[in-house]
Amino acid sequence: MGNFPVKMLAAAALMLWPRLVFGDPVADEPYENGIAAYKRKDYKSAYISFRQASEQTQKEAIYHVWLGSTCKMIYDSDPRPENLHFLLEGADAYKTSFKKNADLHHHYNSGRMTVLYAIQSAKNLIEWELSPTPLGAQLSAETGDTLLNRRTESALDSVKCLLTLGAKGLDEIWDTVLERERRERLFAGPRQAVSDTLELYLTFYAENSVHLLKTAYDVDFEGLQADYFIPKLTAACRRGETSSDPQWFRDLLYAIQFDGGHNMRAAVCRLIGRALDQEEKFEPSVAAFEKAVRYARSDSSVASLYTDLAHIAYKVDLRRAVAYDRMAYGKNPLSQVVRDNYVGHSLNLALACLDQGRIDEAITHIQTVTLFRSNYQAEAFARLARACLKSPAPDAREKAARAAREAYHLDPRYKQEYRDVLVQMGRSEELFLLDNEKGQPARPEEEQSRPATARRSSAQDSTRSAQNTP
Amino acid sequence: MSRHGVVPFLAACLLSASLSSASAQEPRAVVQGGLARALEDYHRDAALLLESVLSRDSSRITPSDPELSPFLEDLQRYVGRTRERQSFAREQGLADLRVDRAAALVYAYAGVAFGRARRFPEGHALLTAARALHPRVGQEPSPLSWAAQTDTLGTWMEEQTESWYRRLGQVRVAVSPQWTADSLRFIPLQVEAVIDSSDADAPATGAERAIYEGVRAQAEAALRDSVRASVPAFDIHLPRGTYNVRDAQGLLVPVRLSVRDSSELAIDPRVDLWAPETYAEAEAVRLKEVSEGAPGEEIDAGRIPFGKVLEMTVEVEGYERRQEQVFFYRPGFPRLDQPGVIAIQAEPGRPCLYLKEGAGRLRKPFSVKRYLKYVIIPALFVLGAR
Numbered sequence: 001m002g003n004f005p006v007k008m009l010a011a012a013a014l015m016l017w018p019r020l021v022f023g024d025p026v027a028d029e030p031y032e033n034g035i036a037a038y039k040r041k042d043y044k045s046a047y048i049s050f051r052q053a054s055e056q057t058q059k060e061a062i063y064h065v066w067l068g069s070t071c072k073m074i075y076d077s078d079p080r081p082e083n084l085h086f087l088l089e090g091a092d093a094y095k096t097s098f099k100k101n102a103d104l105h106h107h108y109n110s111g112r113m114t115v116l117y118a119i120q121s122a123k124n125l126i127e128w129e130l131s132p133t134p135l136g137a138q139l140s141a142e143t144g145d146t147l148l149n150r151r152t153e154s155a156l157d158s159v160k161c162l163l164t165l166g167a168k169g170l171d172e173i174w175d176t177v178l179e180r181e182r183r184e185r186l187f188a189g190p191r192q193a194v195s196d197t198l199e200l201y202l203t204f205y206a207e208n209s210v211h212l213l214k215t216a217y218d219v220d221f222e223g224l225q226a227d228y229f230i231p232k233l234t235a236a237c238r239r240g241e242t243s244s245d246p247q248w249f250r251d252l253l254y255a256i257q258f259d260g261g262h263n264m265r266a267a268v269c270r271l272i273g274r275a276l277d278q279e280e281k282f283e284p285s286v287a288a289f290e291k292a293v294r295y296a297r298s299d300s301s302v303a304s305l306y307t308d309l310a311h312i313a314y315k316v317d318l319r320r321a322v323a324y325d326r327m328a329y330g331k332n333p334l335s336q337v338v339r340d341n342y343v344g345h346s347l348n349l350a351l352a353c354l355d356q357g358r359i360d361e362a363i364t365h366i367q368t369v370t371l372f373r374s375n376y377q378a379e380a381f382a383r384l385a386r387a388c389l390k391s392p393a394p395d396a397r398e399k400a401a402r403a404a405r406e407a408y409h410l411d412p413r414y415k416q417e418y419r420d421v422l423v424q425m426g427r428s429e430e431l432f433l434l435d436n437e438k439g440q441p442a443r444p445e446e447e448q449s450r451p452a453t454a455r456r457s458s459a460q461d462s463t464r465s466a467q468n469t470p
Numbered sequence: 471m472s473r474h475g476v477v478p479f480l481a482a483c484l485l486s487a488s489l490s491s492a493s494a495q496e497p498r499a500v501v502q503g504g505l506a507r508a509l510e511d512y513h514r515d516a517a518l519l520l521e522s523v524l525s526r527d528s529s530r531i532t533p534s535d536p537e538l539s540p541f542l543e544d545l546q547r548y549v550g551r552t553r554e555r556q557s558f559a560r561e562q563g564l565a566d567l568r569v570d571r572a573a574a575l576v577y578a579y580a581g582v583a584f585g586r587a588r589r590f591p592e593g594h595a596l597l598t599a600a601r602a603l604h605p606r607v608g609q610e611p612s613p614l615s616w617a618a619q620t621d622t623l624g625t626w627m628e629e630q631t632e633s634w635y636r637r638l639g640q641v642r643v644a645v646s647p648q649w650t651a652d653s654l655r656f657i658p659l660q661v662e663a664v665i666d667s668s669d670a671d672a673p674a675t676g677a678e679r680a681i682y683e684g685v686r687a688q689a690e691a692a693l694r695d696s697v698r699a700s701v702p703a704f705d706i707h708l709p710r711g712t713y714n715v716r717d718a719q720g721l722l723v724p725v726r727l728s729v730r731d732s733s734e735l736a737i738d739p740r741v742d743l744w745a746p747e748t749y750a751e752a753e754a755v756r757l758k759e760v761s762e763g764a765p766g767e768e769i770d771a772g773r774i775p776f777g778k779v780l781e782m783t784v785e786v787e788g789y790e791r792r793q794e795q796v797f798f799y800r801p802g803f804p805r806l807d808q809p810g811v812i813a814i815q816a817e818p819g820r821p822c823l824y825l826k827e828g829a830g831r832l833r834k835p836f837s838v839k840r841y842l843k844y845v846i847i848p849a850l851f852v853l854g855a856r
Contacts, residue, residue: 178551181511185504228540231518238514261615262525 030056061106064097068109081124087117091169104180108201111172115208118166119215122159126218129155160223166212167224170205174232177201181239199243206236206252213268217291226264230256259301266295270305277312285312303332307341318349322365329372339374347376347383359391370403381407382417389424397425502564505555509572513579516548517613520579523586524614524626529677531587533687538587545580549596552576556603574604578623579613585631588684590638591707593631634681638707639729643693645702659697661690661727662714682709757782760795776800779811 034049071090094110240249269292276285306328325342353362388400408418577600584593608624759766
């Protein structure tokens, strides 16, 4: 008796089977009427029934639209991972309806739902399967590792497949854009602005290309040719420049043209790094920027990334910021921005060291940045002189005099600084020469104020450039 | 209307509004303007794609490069769209200078990109189409952002595609249907370049050699794919020079192929083409009749009966002794399908090929009394020859 419900179900399924498989929910009744009429040789009414069936079949596209829209609504009202597959079903339904009546918006919808499905599933997989878990660490070393590796590999494969699926969906949307554009052109003639629908398509395309790439970032862009998106994103942004929100498209265009405009990986890593920095997540943002450095091709791009890194690190760890600045200077020693940042951060670090009484370290930091030309070179020499005066080393005072002289030669406004050092060291001959120098009249009141303002302006500049992270 | 949703409704309103605005103009002019603008957009998109293709490091491009192929697919799609629009314009008599120029530029960009990916014949075909539409396409400015002001598109066309295409020769490959239907599909063929220092066209620099290697690898892949798909005749392109065609094991005699402007390569089961040099091993193969499961008396190698199960013993110096049950049949006569028995198609007085895989296999060919030639090599299937 326990089998009874199963049997009932089986019987119901058997009865419904032909209808489920072959049956057309709309045209079923007229179709059967037609068959019956044909069998009883009433051809006239069979003709009418079949005509009715074929008309109803043509209307079926609408039902697929309803189905697709319902699937979307199910997911939207309850966006749980269990409901994700509805998106794919909806995409299928829209695709069917597009095949039946060639309404471009259905094509767009099918592509859109495919893309949403791909991105969301990939995100879920990455979150569940590919992030390090505390449970994974508890597994034993021999079996645990292989088990975990195998699981990770299969998850990675799935993510790759999903990313490819998403890219295909985006291609579909691009096709829709081109087709829509052609139709609008044909009907509307030359027009300056794109229509709202086209703008919607373009925005979705651009936004979700970047989303897809951001998802791919978590698995190091495996399974996705990131640079492939650059030409079409550029084309989308160019079209979008005539839309109602051109600035959004322009910003995106500037962002993706980082590193020569042919390196989407570096551009996306940089975008992610900046977003994380704005959320004040230090370590992840540094990790993203370091990934960008790994992908970047030109030295100037690497240097600019290191400068960005230095600005991020400046808020947390001054020493690390100076290290990044040094790497940036190593990559692109000719850039004025890189040099000035390096000098500014180093001087601040030296100041901190002096406060803590580590005079030698401070001297080292300042000396490194006096070796090249920068906007703050004179300031650096002046500070070197001041630091050397505090140092107990035997040749420190000599060094201080030299540094102060350099500062004065680079910028005559440091005359007072130089004079003070000479007075302290008791070098009356040099002092006499300096005071009787021709051509550059001494203006003590201005000179006294100048180094302070220079110091303040350099500090201001470094904070300003820290805010203006390019 | 509510069944269609809101957006199509809005779109319909928009279209009807724009229709009324457009109807003020002459409809042919509207269509022509739309076509020209669409093609110009394709031209700009194709320029972006071309720029991406050309930004790849040329020395790192491999045959069927995964980094390049998505761009090429996209360019193909744009070429397809352009071709559609342009042929429509042709049919309707709407093709003016603007339409033709934009279409020609799309073709030219795709041609340059295909050349970069070392698919020179396809690239050349596209460039030819571009020149036919717009003869001065070579004097158009270069679309690349990093190009100098004086650079023309012609420089890129010559550099990337045409100069290389002129160094290629075309080989017409004809495969006899018997071979494609039979087991040639499962024998991967290889094309090897023979380096000949006297050859004027031989690649001199490393970069040239890499490009030649890429073209050769593509030709090899095309040969393999076409044979696998049982295409009876097809063309492959190879740099001019001398080549060996052989199978993966290198056991069949290599066919030496000299590619000049156009050459022909016939792959058919003629034994003089495929059979290796033979040497006589009179004692190596002995055939015995099988009667009721037990081996009977030995058969003279000159008088082999057809249509009977025979036991073949192979003994060659240095090789393992092998026993097989074989069945010879003439073409047109029924063959025996029985497990453990190898059916061999043969004609009296003609050599035949016998391919056998497995451990302890014989690597060298040998013949029996000039009447039957056995070629025993590790392959998958039994082959018969006329």
